[in-house]
Amino acid sequence: MNVYKLFLKFIGYRTPATMPESLTDLPPNILSEILSRLPIKSLFVCRSVCKTFLNLTSSNPHFNALHFSKTAQNLIIQFGSSYQPTRLVHLVDSELDTAFGFRLKVNVKEKAMFQIPKFPAKYFEEYRMYIGDENNFVLVNSCNGLLYFAERSVCERSFICNPITNEYVTLLEYDVEKNLTMGLWFGFSPEENLYKVLRIFATVSGTPSQDGFKMEYWAQVHVGSSISMKKNSEIAPPLDFGLEQQMNKHGMSIGVLGGYLCLSDDTWDLDIWVMKKFGGQDCWSKEFVVDTSIHMDKPLEGPFRPLQILSDGKILMIWANRVLVTYDPKTKDFGYLEFDGVESLGKVVLYTPSFFPLKDALMVDNLTVQNMTSRENPGLIE
Amino acid sequence: MVTTDEKGPLTAKKKSVIIRSCDGDEFLVSESAAVLSTSLKKILEEKEDRLIHLSDIDNKTLAMVIAYLSTHADDGLSDDLKRSFDQEFVSGKEFDVLKYLVLATDTLQVTCLCYTVAKKMADIMKNKLVEWVRREFDIQNDYTPEAEAEIRRLDAWAWDDRQLEDD
Numbered sequence: 112m113n114v115y116k117l118f119l120k121f122i123g124y125r126t127p128a129t130m131p132e133s134l135t136d137l138p139p140n141i142l143s144e145i146l147s148r149l150p151i152k153s154l155f156v157c158r159s160v161c162k163t164f165l166n167l168t169s170s171n172p173h174f175n176a177l178h179f180s181k182t183a184q185n186l187i188i189q190f191g192s193s194y195q196p197t198r199l200v201h202l203v204d205s206e207l208d209t210a211f212g213f214r215l216k217v218n219v220k221e222k223a224m225f226q227i228p229k230f231p232a233k234y235f236e237e238y239r240m241y242i243g244d245e246n247n248f249v250l251v252n253s254c255n256g257l258l259y260f261a262e263r264s265v266c267e268r269s270f271i272c273n274p275i276t277n278e279y280v281t282l283l284e285y286d287v288e289k290n291l292t293m294g295l296w297f298g299f300s301p302e303e304n305l306y307k308v309l310r311i312f313a314t315v316s317g318t319p320s321q322d323g324f325k326m327e328y329w330a331q332v333h334v335g336s337s338i339s340m341k342k343n344s345e346i347a348p349p350l351d352f353g354l355e356q357q358m359n360k361h362g363m364s365i366g367v368l369g370g371y372l373c374l375s376d377d378t379w380d381l382d383i384w385v386m387k388k389f390g391g392q393d394c395w396s397k398e399f400v401v402d403t404s405i406h407m408d409k410p411l412e413g414p415f416r417p418l419q420i421l422s423d424g425k426i427l428m429i430w431a432n433r434v435l436v437t438y439d440p441k442t443k444d445f446g447y448l449e450f451d452g453v454e455s456l457g458k459v460v461l462y463t464p465s466f467f468p469l470k471d472a473l474m475v476d477n478l479t480v481q482n483m484t485s486r487e488n489p490g491l492i493e
Numbered sequence: 494m495v496t497t498d499e500k501g502p503l504t505a506k507k508k509s510v511i512i513r514s515c516d517g518d519e520f521l522v523s524e525s526a527a528v529l530s531t532s533l534k535k536i537l538e539e540k541e542d543r544l545i546h547l548s549d550i551d552n553k554t555l556a557m558v559i560a561y562l563s564t565h566a567d568d569g570l571s572d573d574l575k576r577s578f579d580q581e582f583v584s585g586k587e588f589d590v591l592k593y594l595v596l597a598t599d600t601l602q603v604t605c606l607c608y609t610v611a612k613k614m615a616d617i618m619k620n621k622l623v624e625w626v627r628r629e630f631d632i633q634n635d636y637t638p639e640a641e642a643e644i645r646r647l648d649a650w651a652w653d654d655r656q657l658e659d660d
Contacts, residue, residue, distance in 0.1 A: 131592060134630035141599055144607065148615035155651030159623045159644050162635050202650070224650045 135163045143167055147178040150204045151185060151275075151464045168466070175466040179256065187224070187258060187274075187462040189250040196249050196457055199223035200258075200274070225274045227260065228483050230281075250458040251295050252366065254306070256465020257472060259297035267292060269308075271469070278469045278480045282308070296365045298372075306473055309365055309372075349374065349384045349395035356382075368398075369420040377403065381415045383426075399426065401438050419461055429459055510537065513546045514555040522559055526566035530558075531602035549600060554593045557582075561606050579605075583613040588629060591617075 131137050146154060146168060158165045168174055185204045191197040202224040232244035248260040248270070261269035272279035294311035356363070356378045363376045372386040374395070381401040386394050403415060415436075418427045425437040425446070437446040470478050508524040510533070528534040536545055547555065564570065564578050583591065591610050598607035618626060627634055636644070645652070 131596065133632050134588075134592065135632050137592065137596060138599060141595055141607070141611065144611035145595075145614045145618070148612050149619055152651040153619040153621075155648040156623060157618065157626060158648055159636075159641060160626050160634070161632050165644060222650050222652065 135161060139167060140173075143171075143174050143177055147174065147181045150183065151202070152204050170468075171466075179463070179465050179467065182464055185462045185464065187250065187253060187460050189458040191457045194247070196247055198227040198229075198246070198248075200225055200227065200250065202274070202462070225272075225277070225483050228270075228279060228481070230262075230268060230270075250460060252297055253460045253462040254297050254299050254367075255472065256463055256467065257297070257306075257469070258460070258462070259295070259308070261292075261295050263292055269295075271297065271306075271473070272483060273465060273467070273469050273472065274483070275464050275466055276468050277483050279483050280469055280473070280478055280480055294363060294365045296367070298367055304474070311363065311365055346386075347392040349397070350392050351397065352376070352384075353378075364414075364416050366417060368417055368426070373398075373417065375415070375417050377414050381417075383417055399440055401426070401428075401440075402443060418459075427461070435459065509543070511544045512555065512559070513544065514550055514552045515548050516552045518552050519544075520555060520559050522562065523566065526559070526562040529562050529565055529603065531604075533601060547600070550597045551593065553590075554597045557590075557594055558597050558601060558603065558606070562603065565605070579609050583609055586613070588614070588617060 135142070142163070146157065146164065149157060154168065158168060168178075183204070185202055188201045188203060189196055190199070190201070200223055227246070227248050229246055230248075232241040234240070235242050246262070248262045248268075251259045251261050251269075253259070256273060256275065258272050258274065259269065260272065261267065269282045270279050271282065292310055296309040297306065298309060299306050356376050363374065366373050366375070368383065368385060374384045374386075376382050381399075381403050382397055383399040383401070384395040385398040387396065388394050399417075401415065415428045415430050418429060418435075421427055421437065424441070425439045428436050428438060430436050435448040437448075438444075439446075465472065469480050510522050510524055510527045512520045512522055512527070512533075514520070524537065527537065533545065550558070561579075561582060565575055570578075586594075591614050595607060595610040595614065598604075598610060626632065634641070
């Protein structure tokens with residue numbers, strides 16, 4: 112009972128019989144509206160307040176849908192280099208569009224959101240040895256609250272996880288004997304209502320002129336109790352994609368920009384092609400040419416990777432795996448967002464948390480879902 | 494107490510509705526404002542009577558809802574003005590006031606206002622200590638100490654070292 116209420120009682124303020132005393136007396140639908148608008152970390156802290164809050168936010172399809180429609184974008188960061196990534200994955204719940212321009216403090220010692228599960232080493236007959244013991248899984252991207260991790264070595268393993276529900280599923284491996292993966296992307300096709308993995312690959316054998324790249328769609332199909340990849344189709348590179356660019360395999364990346372498939376290349380400037388209508392080679396259009404030579408006040412070498420178009424039209428990019436920058440296509444100005452006390456970001460992706468269980472999200476029956484860590488789903492507490 | 498619509502003689506000619514709060518006071522509202530509430534719209538479609546009695550909304554809360562509805566029914570105001578009115582409308586309000594307000598928007602089915610108030614309530618709750626939330630919002634801790642320790646352990650990742658407010 113706070114002073115304000117005592118005051119109301121004192122002046123004879125009449126509270127109708129049905130008026131709630133406690134916040135938890137409000138109908139569940141209103142409580143859900145309030146809780147779904149909390150930043151993700153605050154929401155998880157609030158689950159400790161009372162059972163009502165926990166039960167409303169656990170295994171509740173109504174809340175899942177409500178939350179996903181309201182939730183803000185966060186950053187997911189995996190520290191370390193691409194060759195030596197850490198197994199710890201962090202979440203930064205900044206309000207991105209408004210927080211820009213300020214230095215974001217990220218404490219590496221801060222509690223990680225989760226730890227990447229350990230996968231067993233695999234025995235390869237060909238090499239007569241176990242391979243994949245290093246478990247160098249690297250965060251690739253995020254789509255609809257799901258995170259895609261891949262390990263690029265002799266055995267190319269990957270998994271999809273939902274850190275909110277603490278679940279993951281393993282994807283079957285690619286055939287890596289004849290080609291080399293240059294870029295990966297996990298995305299959702301609304302037209303087909305399907306999640307897909309895109310892969311840029313270069314053939315290992317062959318003459319240099321044939322040593323270009325192709326893009327493949329790997330659609331998920333249901334096989335037994337796991338998700339397997341079936342080669343679905345190929346996409347040819349843009350018509351104006353030169354031979355030098357094709358050879359510079361480490362300068363290109365695929366992704367989604369403004370809701371469309373995009374391909375970027377930084378052989379000279381940073382060129383960004385976008386595929387606005389799905390189809391052949393001629394469906395690519397070069398949407399942005401970012402002049403990366405004009406910001407010499409920051410002597411940093413390294414590639415740019417476009418992440419997203421922000422609401423104000425600026426492009427959010429990660430530069431040299433280290434600095435988040437915004438680029439304004441109109442003024443050609445760069446904006447910086449640095450991470451205090453961080454040597455290398457490793458991998459950073461934009462992430463929208465989702466409470467949907469993996470099985471519902473991926474729409475696959477008989478899915479073998481595993482828990483990522485000892486952090487099991489609390490479920491309903493009676 | 495009868496509060497007249499402030500929009501003057503032009504709109505006074507339009508149909509009006511009388512809404513009575515649980516305290517017994519009556520408010521005169523233009524029909525164009527009243528129908529922004531889905532519940533009131535349904536009632537008006539079903540009955541001839543222009544008097545609506547709301548048994549679970551008090552004077553103070555009803556006056557606020559009506560001020561909101563009248564502003565949003567005013568075609569002379571731009572969307573930007575309405576948006577800044579919404580922000581002004583919820584700012585500085587006590588949590589208890591917001592609680593009754595959000596309940597009234599649920600009863601009257603005024604979705605936009607419900608969302609605005611819910612957002613404001615979430616803004617008040619965010620980055621606060623669990624103890625602060627319990628104290629300020631009269632919430633009984635119904636966990637056993639063991640269950641509370643367990644849920645805190647499971648959600649430990651969200652409890653970072655940033656300064657949670659306890660004011």
